[in-house]
Amino acid sequence: MSATLGSLLKELVPDWEITVFERLAKPGEESSNEWNNAGTGHSSLCELNYTVEKPDGTVDISKAIKVNEEYQLSRQFWSYLVNKNLIRNPRDFIRPLPHMSLVQGEDNVNFLRKRFEALSRNPLFQGMEFSADPEKLREWIPLIMKNRSGNEPIAATKIDSGTDVNFGALTRMLFDHLQKQNVTIKFKQNVDDIKRTRDGLWELKIRNLDSGVTEHHRAKFVFIGGGGGSLHLLQKSGIPEGKGIGGFPVSGIFMVCQNPEVVAQHHAKVYGKAPVGAPPMSVPHLDKRFIYDKEMLFFGPFAGFSPKFLKYGSMLDLFTSLKLHNIGTMIASGINNISLVKYLIKELMLSKEQRMEALREFVPNAKSEDWELVVAGQRVQVVKDTPAGKGTLQFGTEVISAADGSIAALLGASPGASTAVSVMLDVIQKCFPQHIKAWEPKIKEMIPSYGVSLQENPQLIQEIHASTARTLGLNN
DSSP: OHHHHHHHHHHHOTTSOOEEEOSSSSTTOSTTSTTSSOOBOOSSSSOGGGSEEOTTSOEEOHHHHHHHHHHHHHHHHHHHHHHTTSSOOGGGTEEEOOEEEEEESHHHHHHHHHHHHHHHTSGGGTTOEEEOOHHHHHHHOHHHHTTOOSOOOEEEEEETTOEEEOHHHHHHHHHHHHHHTTOEEEOSEEEEEEEEOTTSOEEEEEEETTTOOEEEEEESOEEEOOGGGHHHHHHHHTOGGGTTOEEEEEEEEEEEEOOHHHHTTOOSEEEOOOOTTOOGGGOOEEEEEEETTEEEEEEEEEEEOOSOSSTTSOTTHHHHTOOTTTHHHHHHHHHHTHHHHHHHHHHHTOOHHHHHHHHHHHOTTOOGGGEEEEEEEEEEEEEEEETTEEEEEEOSOEEEEOTTSSEEEEEOOSSGGGGHHHHHHHHHHHHOTTTHHHHHHHHHHHOTTTTSOGGGOHHHHHHHHHHHHHHHTOOO
């Protein structure tokens, strides 16, 4: 997110001075790192939790449309950077990969059919196929269908325009680009404090983690893009918009297979349905991944709990985030989400063999020796009071900004990096409204569909799909 914001601003106002402070020794080592997320280009092609069956039996696809349109903005901006030779070798961060949804049971098959029919009528989802024929499914997903027993109905949708994205590689590419644009990037730097000065600037107290030396830096605008660490920094800023907000950390674990014989049998991202009581980010899925030019399979994620807000954070993170202004909200959230806490603890207690049993629901022949456990990143979900109730757990990404637009913080995690361009355009609109009119021509040069509803412009969708696929090397 931070790399995306910096890249956008450097195109809009090249003469602005930007400095980046990062706690770790390299960029993209937390949530963006390729081992810490599923690497899905989230565009609602396979994620069942973006489509909800309403009481009348129809399927609401409004969120799916929103997420898909947001991902199209990211594809356009990445294509702009590639076309301008600002980043190179798109194959190093994005690959074409079919996206599939897979369900079992008569009710789920009926839901998937209705979902398919609703999405197929929308031009954003052209090319999607549906099948409840086991023979066809054996062609699509041989590893999953091999030696599958039982007569329970099974069905899947498949669309070939999906993508696998290495967000760690993309983050590193963007920061390399920014360094060439004279952006100062300082690693192993901790932001100890953020204060407003009398003249309206923000003063940051920065500590070098190697030497312990402290420096003070002043800025007209600050963006806090520290993943789970953003909440603490937002609280230090003292802005009223940050009051009453808490964070609930959820950890993740993937099963990873690097056995070439097994990996060769699966070529898709296949998403199922989340178990009852599970959070949305725990939807089980079996993914082909491309990491360092090596093909592998990821299955999961298995949810867990740790009080850390960052994978490389402190066990005290959750407790130090509790303040007088949010303690009531956090207590209410704990009471309201006891079933979720129990679920997370249960997941955390699973043995490897118990996780293998969950995997075998997808891959009946899975062997323990072919799969290893990999701890993924921390996701800190926003907790706040809403009209729905006190201490409501939010599962989306949220930007909190000061009324004057001088500081903004990114909280939350889902659908995460896929929508980075859309989220950062929102930051720019909120924090620099006085510049938007002058910047709009450049924004539209970078992102042709900016300000346009794609679903209402089928011709533009076709043009964008074709041009971004060509530039990013996504044509199979």
